[in-house]
Amino acid sequence: MTIDPTQKLNEDWPKLLALLPPGWEAKAKELGALKFGRRFSGPESLLRTLLMYMSADCSMVETVERARTGKLLELSDVGLLKRVNKSGAWLGWITEQLIQQSPVAAMQCPALLGRRILAADGSVVMEPGAVTSTWRLHYTMDISTLRCCEVQVTPSKTGESLTRFSVQQGDVFIADRGFANRRGVNHVLNAGGDILVRMNLSSLPLSDEQGSPFEQLARLRTLQPGQTGEWAAVMKGSKGDIAVRVCAYRKTDEQRSQSECKLKRVGQKKQKQLKPETMEAAGYVVLVTTLDCLDTQEVLALYRHRWQVELAFKRMKSLLGLSHLRKKNPEGAKAWLQGKLLVACLIERLIAAGEHFSPIEGDETEKGSAATPLSLA
Structure with missing residues (x-):
């Protein structure tokens, strides 16, 4: 059964703030999200606006109007677009910290310590208003942190291939059958990486x-x-x-x-x-x-961990409507995807804690009006 985020995020913003990792506000400036943040009162208003945009699947114009109603910002839709593009690293850092705090046991693989273990995958997405698939999202994700490492957006007819991704010495790429071809595998091996593909x-x-x-x-x-x-x-x-x-x-x-x-x-x-x-x-x-440092059971376990990441990603698509792509340039698409991952992490943390929230009902409606709260989804 599909979970409706609106039902899950229906109380107040402070409960969400309590889930965020220490130092998240300082990281906004350190990682460039608030470099030109004069029109935001601070990291909190920026994050609130970004989460509203990422989860509600509404346009930039609509997001700006909602945020102004909530007195979160004074910014044009073009200005918000620039903030979205510059916020990917910040959103990624918050997501990584949440994963590290998660009660779910992290993958233990001492033989691969110090190496990036990347899940490569693709997802067909659409522009808002389209009736057929218009784009394919190609991405790699660190399976231990859910940090999005690389994103590309191509026409939907473009096939999946490991050749689309940059490779660092020692990288381990884990992928499904769509990526199991000689050209893609050689691309990784020639750059000093290893592969584990179905x-x-x-x-x-x-x-x-x-x-x-x-x-x-x-x-x-x-x-x-x-x-x-x-x-x-x-x-x-x-x-x-x-x-x-x-x-x-x-x-x-x-x-x-x-x-x-x-x-x-x-x-x-x-x-x-x-x-x-x-x-x-x-x-x-x-x-x-091509890995020679793991036995058979460990190889299968590593792939199963990648499969769990894929299931989490599919669950996130169901929760957040990831089928509709708002950004097609790599920088914007990466920030957009990272924001979706962050919202999914927050939703699951809230569900696990039995908590729910609504993003804009923060000031207990000073005038006592029964204004409709703006939900994150």
Whole structure:
């Protein structure tokens, strides 16, 4: 069931402020969000306005009008646009602090200590008023902090690829099957990174150590339900052969049945006849990685952690209407996405604490009027 943020954020602003990490106000100036903040009374009014914009999915003009009604700012919609673009780092810092304070256990992976572990993903989004998908949002996110590292916006027909992202030495990219292609993997490896991607039967051709084609299904069939396995394989790299590991998990009968039903629904929707091999492969989770510092169980656990991030992102889309993109330039899109992540974190913290709030009902309506509060969503 879809959660209505308006119902969850229906009391007062001070309860939200109590959730924010120490030092959040000072960070606004330090990270550039309030560099030209003369028209805001301070970090609180800026944050309140940004959250109103990020969560309500309204236009700049409407946000400015609402904020003026609440006496939060005296700023044009163009001025607010500049503040949004400059606030990404600040919103990201607040989100990261909230994640670190979360009671949910963080991912523990000592073997990868000091390395960025990035979930790469994409999401089809629309401009307000559009009836079909108009843009694709490509992004990488640090899975331990939910800090958005890189965002690109392209036409919706543009495919997913790891080549779209910058790579630093030691980065570990975790991605789903849409990113499992030789060109994207080589892009990461050539820059000194490692990959952990889910693969299907044909997107990433591999060979065994003798040079013969890697027969994936034949090996997978040796596993029992609930069992894991690993095999050495070789991938053609731009600079020669690359040793990789294929790690797999055979789903239980119940899990396999659920996956097959889902696959059939997708096939019916796309009016495609599914091959028997495709149906059989749905009974497994198959990963390929260049990491050599983790055992099979740790590789699968790391991918599962990425999957949890994906579920959180999908839940955030449901909560906040992420299907409608307001910003298409990279700087603005990154700030917009980071703001959405922050609001999602706050909502979940409030739900967990049994608290709710409304963003503009802060001054207990001095004149005693029954003004309608402006909700964050």
